[in-house]
Amino acid sequence: MQAASIEAGRLRLVSRPPNDLAPDEAMIRVERSGICGTDLHLVHRSESEGLTPGHEVAGTVVDLGPATHGSAGLEVGARVAVLPSARCGACGPCVRGEEQMCTEQWNNALGFSRPGGYAELVTVPVSSCFRLADSTSFAQGALADPYAVALHGSSLAGLRPGDACVVLGAGAIGLFVVAALVAGGITDVTVVEPVPARAEAALALGAARAVSSSEQLTEATAPDVAAVLECSGADGLVVEAIRIVRHGGTVVVVGVPPEGRTVDLPPRPWMRKEVRLVPSIWYRVSDFARAVTDIGEGALDRFLALPHALEVRPLSDAPAWFDGAGGGALKVQLDPRAASREKAAEPLSATVGAP
Numbered sequence: 001m002q003a004a005s006i007e008a009g010r011l012r013l014v015s016r017p018p019n020d021l022a023p024d025e026a027m028i029r030v031e032r033s034g035i036c037g038t039d040l041h042l043v044h045r046s047e048s049e050g051l052t053p054g055h056e057v058a059g060t061v062v063d064l065g066p067a068t069h070g071s072a073g074l075e076v077g078a079r080v081a082v083l084p085s086a087r088c089g090a091c092g093p094c095v096r097g098e099e100q101m102c103t104e105q106w107n108n109a110l111g112f113s114r115p116g117g118y119a120e121l122v123t124v125p126v127s128s129c130f131r132l133a134d135s136t137s138f139a140q141g142a143l144a145d146p147y148a149v150a151l152h153g154s155s156l157a158g159l160r161p162g163d164a165c166v167v168l169g170a171g172a173i174g175l176f177v178v179a180a181l182v183a184g185g186i187t188d189v190t191v192v193e194p195v196p197a198r199a200e201a202a203l204a205l206g207a208a209r210a211v212s213s214s215e216q217l218t219e220a221t222a223p224d225v226a227a228v229l230e231c232s233g234a235d236g237l238v239v240e241a242i243r244i245v246r247h248g249g250t251v252v253v254v255g256v257p258p259e260g261r262t263v264d265l266p267p268r269p270w271m272r273k274e275v276r277l278v279p280s281i282w283y284r285v286s287d288f289a290r291a292v293t294d295i296g297e298g299a300l301d302r303f304l305a306l307p308h309a310l311e312v313r314p315l316s317d318a319p320a321w322f323d324g325a326g327g328g329a330l331k332v333q334l335d336p337r338a339a340s341r342e343k344a345a346e347p348l349s350a351t352v353g354a355p
Helices: 037-042 144-155 172-183 196-204 237-244 267-272 285-296 315-323 338-344
Strands: 002-007 010-015 025-034 056-064 079-082 121-125 129-131 164-168 188-192 209-211 225-230 250-253 276-279 310-314 331-335
Touching: 002 315, 010 315, 025 079, 056 121, 056 144, 129 285, 144 172, 144 285, 164 172, 164 237, 172 188, 172 196, 188 196, 196 209, 225 237, 237 250, 237 267, 310 315, 310 338, 315 331, 315 338
Parallel strands: 164 188, 164 225, 188 209, 225 250, 250 276, 310 331
Antiparallel strands: 002 010, 025 056, 025 121, 025 331, 056 079, 079 129
16 A cells, blocks of 8 residues: 655655554544644654654544454444544543543554554554544544644633633644634634734634734733633743733643743743643543534534635645645645545546457
């Protein structure tokens, strides 16, 4: 099969067999695999050598391990979104019901420590397969992971209807956070985003206002901000979030900075305001299940209707896309089956009737 692999700090196309199917696993024919900013960082990490990235996956079950038959409620042909990290259920966080912090999940995470979705086929635990509604497309299904990140991060802010909040950054995660907040009844949302198209997208998703710089937010213009959600991972914005939020407010750090980056956090402003500083890491399994359901019920329809919201590229384009550091779409997904789809769509005259 065709796959993309990290080799010497670059993404390259390779041909390799799929992983062997374990007794409790499903083999998934990948229909869509989203590109996450984390994937861009992975390429430059020496420990990622030989890894196939891709953790935002939706596809079709094409095979099942022998231990799954008759017990998993899943059959060959099922359309699924894939939870990228199975949880162990036995570590301290899992026992406490905080499985987003599972200490074992990174040891077997799709696209991080096991071959991911930048491939035609991928094997995953059956417990990681969440069935898609018939009306949910594979493109929508592959958004379940980033939307679950947004659902979890926004829940940590502790907001109630009527509270004011600020979202720093309107990339895909920031926009999904806006969508999650609005869906939860939080309508007083201000977005800080310097790129006009992204700011306009935030307004289209229900943000009350958008400004180009956090310097525009002062005690006069934003006097009672209950929470700030930092969604960019950019330098200095955690400190800026503490400045913006009200005394006793909450700052949720959703954006993941590049590996090795540190946060210079002067303690006095933070302490004087008694700001609750909350990091957000991935999500609970229940957040992923909710994301699959909510997306099927239209939670991201307004996002998908935006100009340049989603771009789908064949897997063969992935190396060049990574080398060029992206494009103009808000979200990019890979289609590992694009070549076979094109071949299937060839006119009959080109494939039938040869001597």
